[in-house]
Each structure stands twice: as C-alpha cells, then as structure tokens.
Amino acid sequence: MEPDKAKMAEHFINAIPHCKALNMRLTGIGAGQAEMELPYDKRIVGDPETGVLHGGAVSALMDTCCGAAAMCHPSSPSGTATIDLRIDYMRAAMPGQNVRTKAECYHITRSVAFVRATAYDDDDSRPVATATGAFTVQGK
Amino acid sequence: MARTRPEPVQVVKQRRDAAMSALVHGVPYINFLGIEFERRGDELTAILPFDDKLIGNPLLPAIHGGVTAGFLETTAVIGLAWSGLWDDIESGRISLESLTEGHLPRLPKTIDFTVDYLRSGLPRDAYARARVNRSGRRYASVHVEAWQDQREVLFAQATGHFLMPSKDE
Numbered sequence: 510m511e512p513d514k515a516k517m518a519e520h521f522i523n524a525i526p527h528c529k530a531l532n533m534r535l536t537g538i539g540a541g542q543a544e545m546e547l548p549y550d551k552r553i554v555g556d557p558e559t560g561v562l563h564g565g566a567v568s569a570l571m572d573t574c575c576g577a578a579a580m581c582h583p584s585s586p587s588g589t590a591t592i593d594l595r596i597d598y599m600r601a602a603m604p605g606q607n608v609r610t611k612a613e614c615y616h617i618t619r620s621v622a623f624v625r626a627t628a629y630d631d632d633d634s635r636p637v638a639t640a641t642g643a644f645t646v647q648g649k
Numbered sequence: 650m651a652r653t654r655p656e657p658v659q660v661v662k663q664r665r666d667a668a669m670s671a672l673v674h675g676v677p678y679i680n681f682l683g684i685e686f687e688r689r690g691d692e693l694t695a696i697l698p699f700d701d702k703l704i705g706n707p708l709l710p711a712i713h714g715g716v717t718a719g720f721l722e723t724t725a726v727i728g729l730a731w732s733g734l735w736d737d738i739e740s741g742r743i744s745l746e747s748l749t750e751g752h753l754p755r756l757p758k759t760i761d762f763t764v765d766y767l768r769s770g771l772p773r774d775a776y777a778r779a780r781v782n783r784s785g786r787r788y789a790s791v792h793v794e795a796w797q798d799q800r801e802v803l804f805a806q807a808t809g810h811f812l813m814p815s816k817d818e
Contacts, residue, residue, distance in 0.1 A: 525705055525707065526713075552677055553678045554678060563676070563679075563719065564719070564759050565718060569714075569716060573705075573713075588706075590714075590766070592766060593763065595761060595763040596718070597760070
C-alpha cells in the first residue's frame with residue numbers, strides 16, 4: 510500500500526479526541542489491516558470490585574481499529590463510518606494489562622467494507638473479545 | 650380491614666434515588682463518559698451530556714462510535730440491573746447503607762452487543778432507554794434506543810445478551 514495512505518490513516522486516528530482521551534495508540538497499519546493498543550486506566554474500569562475494564566472502552570478500541578483497517582484498504586478512497594458492529598465478549602481482560610487489537614478488512618465493495626477484529630491482553634492464546642462490522646466506503 | 654399506610658413519598662424517592670446513584674456513580678467508566686440517569690417511577694432515561702472528549706470524527710464533528718456503543722451498553726446493563734433490583738429496593742432487602750458504602754450488587758455481564766448506527770451522533774446531548782425483552786434466571790436479552798433532539802429520530806439502536814449474576818453471589 511502507498512505509504513501516503515498509511516500516513517494519512519495514522520494522522521487521522523491520532524487526531525480523534527476520544528482516542529486521545531483514552532490514550533489509544535496505533536501500533537501497526539498496512540493494506541486493509543490495523544493494530545491498536547489501549548493502555549490500562551483506572552478511569553475506564555467497569556467493575557470497581559475487580560478493576561476489570563468496561564466493555565465500552567474495548568468497543569471504542571475495536572471500532573476505531575476496524576475503521577482504520579477499512580480506511581487503509583487499497584480499494585478505499587478515504588473516510589469511513591460504522592454501519593454496524595457486533596462485539597462478543599469472551600472473557601474479562603486482566604486488570605492492569607493493556608488491551609491490544611488487530612483488525613482486518615477482509616472484503617470490500619464500492620459501498621461497504623467488511624471488517625473483523627480480535628482483542629487480547631497479555632495472553633495471546635485466549636482472546637478477550639472479537640468484533641465483526643460493516644463500514645461505509647466514502648468518496649468514490 | 651386496616652390497610653398499612655403508604656410510605657411518605659419523600660422516603661420512597663430518597664431510597665430509589667440513592668440506590669440509583671450508588672449503582673451508577675460506583676462505576677468509573679460511567680463517570681468518565683459523564684452518563685447520568687433520570688428516573689420516573691421504574692422508567693429510566695440515560696443521558697450523555699456532550700463533551701469534546703467524546704468526539705470520534707473532528708471534521709464533522711460526530712460522537713465516536715465506541716462512545717455510542719459504551720453509552721448504549723451502559724444503558725442496557727443499568728436498565729437490566731435496575732429491573733432486577735427493584736423488588737429488593739422496594740422491600741428494603743437491599744439496605745441503603747450498604748449501597749452507599751459501595752457494596753454494589755453484582756452487575757450482569759455482557760455476552761454480546763450489536764450496535765446499529767443509524768445516523769452520525771451530533772455534537773449535543775444524547776438520550777437512551779433500554780427495554781428488557783427477556784430476563785431469565787441465567788440469560789437476558791435487552792434492546793436499547795438512542796436519540797438526540799427528536800425522540801422519534803433514533804441515531805443508534807442496539808441489542809445485547811447478558812449473563813445474569815447468580816443470586817447467591
């Protein structure tokens with residue numbers, strides 16, 4: 510993929526206020542693929558007794574990562590928006606550990622990008638959550 | 650036959666509002682997003698006051714899809730927990746003291762959550778209401794609707810399945 514597109518996607522992700530508020534980082538981007546990380550943060554805990562992160566913060570991470578994967582697909586001209594996103598929660602992320610996610614745009618048409626993603630904590634063998642979504646393909 | 654006199658309205662309201670506040674304000678993520686709940690009897694409306702940190706697309710600007718998902722999921726979980734707690738709060742089985750001391754009841758766990766993004770979330774307050782379509786001993790299914798300026802014009806809706814906390818936990 511053209512380095513310009515990766516740069517553009519990276520620039521776009523880093524300019525998202527909500528991602529900045531959660532200190533999300535883009536850790537990898539390629540043709541139709543993206544990787545992001547969400548640092549553990551007490552402000553976004555969903556269960557105060559165990560310190561487990563809230564599903565909403567994981568949703569924000571996976572939604573952003575899926576959007577980035579859709580945007581940087583070679584057939585995607587520019588921007589994107591979520592049409593729908595389903596998240597399956599396999600288990601609670603370990604308190605204190607960062608959540609990492611990898612998203613892949615596995616099919617794209619003139620109007621729709623189909624994306625899936627998996628999220629992990631420090632244990633790569635057991636996913637925390639998976640996501641599947643449809644995204645708009647804009648500006649053609 | 651003598652009827653027991655109903656409790657004074659302030660007593661009832663105070664108990665319900667304190668229980669609601671303990672449930673909502675005990676969760677850091679809910680406070681981070683700034684979500685509040687308004688209660689009319691047992692009906693809840695979740696409110697997400699707009700804030701710059703909720704923006705996902707700075708060009709439009711629009712609320713982040715992840716924020717919308719988090720807002721709807723919170724509305725579903727609190728709505729579900731509230732409908733399950735109602736009888737315990739009304740009968741006094743759950744004491745206000747224990748709630749305000751931070752002994753929160755176990756919340757339902759999300760199994761899956763699907764959000765339907767109908768239009769972009771505008772930079773203004775958002776509202777949501779949950780409907781518990783089925784709540785069994787172990788599983789529950791909840792639908793949520795969210796809108797901004799006009800009640801009939803939804804900007805997102807969601808369906809989720811939840812694992813209910815076991816009663817003896």
